Amino acid sequence: MAIRQSFTRQQVFVLFICVAIFALGQFHRASGGVFTPILMDRFALSTATVGGLVSAMFFATIAAQLPFGLALDRIGPRVVLGTCVLIIALGTGVFAIAPSFDLALLSRIMIGIGLAAMGAATHVIIARNFTAKDFGYIGGLVVTLGGVGGLLGTYPLAVALEYLPWATVFGGVACITLALAWPVFHLVRPGPAAADDHQDPTGGVHGGYLTLLRQPEFLKILTLGAVTYAPITTITGLWGGPFLQDVANLSAGQSGAVLLLLFAATIAAGYVFGSLDRYVASRRALICAAFAASCGSLFALAAFAKPPVALSILLLVIMVFSQQFYIPLSAHMRKSVEDNLLGRASTLLSLISVAAIPAMQLAFGAILDVTAKWGFATPDQYRTAFGAMGAVILGAGLLYLTSRNINDDAQDG
Incomplete structure (x- = not known):
């Protein structure tokens, strides 16, 4: 590297x-x-x-x-x-x-x-x-x-x-x-950014958090940002282990090894998505392909009643790997706001991404609890939760796709 x-x-x-x-x-x-x-x-x-x-x-x-x-x-x-x-x-x-x-x-x-x-x-x-x-x-x-x-x-x-x-x-x-x-x-360079360092492509004016939240294009970025880290952390940090043990019948040690593999996949994805972001003709198309792959993996996990263990692991790896579309999404954010608002814009994107983690973890667990009360078998409980997670990512992604291609020139320096 x-x-x-x-x-x-x-x-x-x-x-x-x-x-x-x-x-x-x-x-x-x-x-x-x-x-x-x-x-x-x-x-x-x-x-x-x-x-x-x-x-x-x-x-x-x-x-x-x-x-x-x-x-x-x-x-x-x-x-x-x-x-x-x-x-x-x-x-x-x-x-x-x-x-x-x-x-x-x-x-x-x-x-x-x-x-x-x-x-x-x-x-x-x-x-x-x-x-x-x-x-x-x-x-x-x-x-x-x-x-x-x-x-x-x-x-x-x-x-x-x-x-x-x-x-x-x-x-x-x-x-x-x-x-x-x-x-x-x-x-590190001292002082704030100059107010005219970066032309605002959205036509907005200088301001603060409220200025950013009034920009429809920025709100679409935030919406997709809410489903970047949350799915990864929900699987690798909480519900992935129980799924691998209760549904895939892996031991605690084996499931731990799989979770380590998932963590390694997210690290490798950082370099892959960062490299792709420099050369793709359309950043938005890259982000679309990534969240589509993530959704497809989750929908596949929801579709199979009892998939082979190797397939389940592969689908989870694809899902967490694809979720690193956060990197080109942050590059989209960087080009969609003025430089003198970049700190606040980055803060909002980070805040929404982190705050969504406990919400998605709790929602995943709530789905497991509700479906258990309805008499669903354990594999079907997880299938429902995976399908719901995929639907949430898909909904946010479709809204994001209505944003303008203000940042698709990958060769723009």
Whole structure:
């Protein structure tokens, strides 16, 4: 996976920063499954209590995104991102030495606040340092290379906590995070974007969140954004394991291996979609093909009463792989708004994508519960839920297809 030789040294440094902050976020989002049992023993917590502690980070991230999005446009990514990195470092340090549940909870909230600006800041930094043609490609590289953070937050973290003290492991993470602040403050361009840096193709005027939400084209992007990460996380993070064990009759270990395969597929898809975004004649056609493949996989899972195990796994891999159309969708978003609104636009896209995750997870579980009460067999319960998920993605995709081809010139620099 080579970086183009035409990239300058400054661009390579900026790419490193974006990869590092994405990896940091992935590590913290993935690590909860590893340290949860340890915290339960350490503080004698119930399952519900420790679940609330882990979720506190996500709720803090959602709550802090809107003000940080505004700050990105008004102040610029250097100060905002640098401050967020320092907050994460401090929160991780507190987490490493927390003597009580209350302090551990506070530390998770601090980490969540720090993570709030990461996605939007990455978009702003990429837009400032790379051409519009390379926006999707660089975004794909960030997802693929930064995906190592999610992997480090699983098995490697479990091994580290088995052989090293808790304070040493998370104290080390805090120190690494603190070290990341230096390149952020020294290499990221300061200040907000100029108001006239980017012509607004939608004909909108300068403004804030309400200006964006009044633009029909942007709303169509948001609608499709709501069904990007949510289906992936619903399968890989919650209901995929029970499906593989209850319907495909896999063991816990086998289902874990399949879930790891699905996670790897999403990482690989980041590079594939980023590369395709640079060369396809129509970005909208690429997005259409991707969500159609995802829907087709889900409808196939819904159609078969008891598909072969290998086919079920293949369809799940195709589904999660295709869902990375988030990358060309974010490139569409980048070209559909003015540069001085990019921080807020990226924030809204990230916010709707993340907020949809618990909604879809709960809806999937509700379908399983309702169909169980109706007397459906277990395979039929999952078939109904898969079909409903596919229908939701299809509906959002069809609405998105009514948007204008304002960004289909893939060679536009």
